Amino acid sequence: MRYLALATDYDGTLAHDGRVMLDMVNAIQRLKESGRKAILVTGRQLSELQEAFPEYAIFDLIVAENGALLFDPATKKETLLAHAPPPKLAEELRRRGTLPLAEGRVILATWQPHETVVFETIRDLGLEMQIIFNKGAVMILPSGVNKASGLAAALETLGLSPHNVIAVGDAENDHALLQLAEAGVAVSNSLPALKENADLVTKGDHGYGVIELIEGLLKDDLGDLAKKLDRHDLEIGNRR
Numbered sequence: 035m036r037y038l039a040l041a042t043d044y045d046g047t048l049a050h051d052g053r054v055m056l057d058m059v060n061a062i063q064r065l066k067e068s069g070r071k072a073i074l075v076t077g078r079q080l081s082e083l084q085e086a087f088p089e090y091a092i093f094d095l096i097v098a099e100n101g102a103l104l105f106d107p108a109t110k111k112e113t114l115l116a117h118a119p120p121p122k123l124a125e126e127l128r129r130r131g132t133l134p135l136a137e138g139r140v141i142l143a144t145w146q147p148h149e150t151v152v153f154e155t156i157r158d159l160g161l162e163m164q165i166i167f168n169k170g171a172v173m174i175l176p177s178g179v180n181k182a183s184g185l186a187a188a189l190e191t192l193g194l195s196p197h198n199v200i201a202v203g204d205a206e207n208d209h210a211l212l213q214l215a216e217a218g219v220a221v222s223n224s225l226p227a228l229k230e231n232a233d234l235v236t237k238g239d240h241g242y243g244v245i246e247l248i249e250g251l252l253k254d255d256l257g258d259l260a261k262k263l264d265r266h267d268l269e270i271g272n273r274r
Contacts, residue, residue, distance in 0.1 A: 036255045039094075039194055040065060041185050041211065042244055043203035044076035044083065046169065047221055050240040052086050058241040059089050061248045066092070068252055073097065073188050075181050075201075075211055077168050079138040080105055080112070095191060100166060100173050100207055101184030102140035104191070115187050116140050116179045119163060123174070126155050142174040168207045169225070182210035200256070202236075202247055204228065217259060219247055234259050 042048050048058060062072050074093040076083055077100040084090055091107040098105060104113040118140045127135055127142070130151050136143045144152065149165060149172045156163045156174070166173045166180065181203075189196060201208075201215035204224040212218025212232060220232035221243030229235050234256075236243030250256045 035068075035070070036198075037070065037200045037216070037251055038198040039071035039073055039189070039192065039200075040248065040251065041073040041075050041188075041199055041201040041215060043181075043205070043208050043211065044074060044078060044087070046204035046223065046240065047202055047208075048074070048241055048244055049087070054087055054089070055241050058245060059092060061245045062092050064252060065248050066094075070251070071095075071192055071194065073185065073192075073199075075185055075188075075203075076100075077141075077143075077166075077171065077173055077181075077207055079136065079141065095188045097181065097184035097188050099138045099141040100168075100175060101180045101182070102138070102175060104184065104187050106191075112139075113187075114139060115184060116176045119161065119174070119176070120159075123155065123159060123161060123163070126159060127152065130155060140175065140179070144172050144174075146170050146172055148172055166207050169205045173207070180210040181207060182214040185211060185214055200247070200251070202244055204240075217256070219243075233262070 048054055066072055071094045073095050075097040080098040096105040102116045104115055124137055132144050132148045132151050152165055162177050163174055164177050196214050197216045199215040200217045201211045202219040203211050204221050217233045219234045220229045221236050221239055223239040236246045238246045
């Protein structure tokens with residue numbers, strides 16, 4: 035097999051309006067029965083995800099908080115992949131009217147149009163933090179923490195290389211995820227910018243697109259996509 039693992043976003047990709055259909059769960063199960071690993075990579079807090087998606091344990095590993103937390107459903111072990119911001123950041127954001135403001139183990143999150151206040155607060159406090167957008171959500175994380183860094187930690191735990199992985203997503207915060215993987219896929223409801231940079235765009239939207247991707251993996255390991263990527267690598271090699 036070329037692709038030994040599938041890494042998928044949750045909202046807008048695996049899930050539609052926050053929920054996952056049974057056919058999607060069954061597809062993930064078939065993927066695992068083929069000997070492949072399944073990794074969920076989400077911007078959600080872990081507790082929020084577990085409430086919305088009771089079948090979360092079907093995944094081998096879960097990267098939550100947009101790369102800041104690694105969770106093993108089998109052992110229930112949680113591993114922080116970054117330091118939490120100082121409490122004064124959340125306190126100051128609330129004082130400046132940044133509501134609602136969600137606090138995870140590491141991540142802070144609010145909604146547009148609060149991004150300007152968030153940026154100014156980070157600057158005024160002299161902190162090294164970054165802002166990541168996700169279809170209206172404004173996520174605040176330590177610099178360098180994103181879905182790619184979280185996936186890299188998951189792959190190290192599983193003993194896999196990024197070359198073993200195909201990743202799928204739909205929004206701004208999925209760019210890093212798709213770029214790290216050997217192949218990046220955008221479901222049909224993805225933002226245009228993500229589609230432009232993806233190696234493959236599914237015909238189906240949301241979970242239907244992920245099922246389509248899984249069926250391709252099970253059929254022939256996405257042979258047509260593999261040929262396209264091999265030709266691309268060859269062209270780059272010839273230009274060097």
